[in-house]
Amino acid sequence: MKHLSRREAAQIIENMEGNILITSHKNPDGDAIGSCLGWLNFLRKLKNNVKVILHDQVPYFFDFLPNVNKIGNNHNINEQFDWVIILDVSEVKRTGFECIPAKHSLIIDHHITANPDSNFSIIEPKIASTCELSLEIMKLIGENLIDYTVALPLYTGIVTDTGSFGYNSTTPKTLKNAAFLLERDINPYTVIKNLFERNRITRIELLKKVLDTLDFGLNKKVAHITLYKRFLSETGAGIEESEGFITYPRSIEGVEVAVFFKEFEEDRWKVSLRSKGKLNVAKIASLFGGGGHIMAAGFEYINGGNLEDLKRELFDIILKFSNQ
Ligand code: 5GP
Ligand code: MN
DSSP, X not given: OEEOOHHHHHHHHHHOOSOEEEEOOSSOOHHHHHHHXXXXXXXXXXXXXXXXXXXXXXXXXXXXSXXXXXXXXXXXXXXXXXXXXXXXXXXXXXXXXXXXXXXXXXEEEOOTTOOOOSSEEEEOTTSXXXXXXXXXXXXXXXXXXXXXXXXXXXXHHHHHHTTTTTSTTOOHHHHHHHHHHHTXXXXXXXXXXXXXXXXXXXXXXXXXXXXXXXXXETXXXXXXXXXXXXXXXXXXXXXXXXXXXXHHHHTSTTOOEEEEEEEEETTEEEXXXXXXXXXXXXXXXXXXXXXXXXXXXXXXXXXXOOHHHHHHHHHHHHHHHHTO
């Protein structure tokens, strides 16, 4: 495995031959989808055979992105590829695919817990999003290729991963890069309106049920919410419609860590963690086999334990970390 500089990554991408697959992590978020579509729309100008396949469905609020309908959804990759570009994730198992049949692989990621399994990788934990890192690499390949169809998805991923330019991961360079993208005719409200201002009623019904589970731990330093699988059938919402719910427990005064427990199968939980800066949730998540960033991380709890066991284990660990 070779770690690449931006220039080396640009060169490898320029020289890629054959059929190329682009993919990202399970439950794709704005950065995952934005970087996949940014690269798809960019590389289609240079290569003949580029495809995006994701394991999970793209949430409906990303349907305004150019070529979003070209994203394939499949639980397996049945074709042999010459190259795979894996975005916003470093571990193949987190793509959801058992294996990815490709001769060569390149990972572009920004997770501090990254543990890449590929031939080549470029991982920059200091950069706010994979979209921003992708933009930096694209500029080295050809600025003129970055048109509206490339800029819009990249801008979208930058907005979502920086909390609309609110998190500390937002640097002066992030804003300069955002300005560069806006110069390609992007209207910032198009992005905000599509992402945040067309909630479906099903999502609000789901939010009502999930907020009803709000509870606290560790002297109200931890706030947690829970999505039981039955809530989905009761409301008609898809699990992806719960994206962003964790901002509610996080927003409470005095709360240091917010936790969102999502039941994806009986006694199988997807756990999201958010910190306000005092605790490193990436470290906590990695103790459960997950990972992420210092202030946003997650893991899957699939060892057959029930929610009460999971809470006890997790709160013990949070308590240990908060006493350090
Ligand atoms: P979310 O809670 O929104 O699913 O994820 C927050 C952050 O943690 C994202 O950067 C995401 O990629 C990372 N993350 C979430 N779940 C996992 C996991 O199971 N394993 C790893 N390595 N990272 C995760
Ligand atoms: Mn990201």
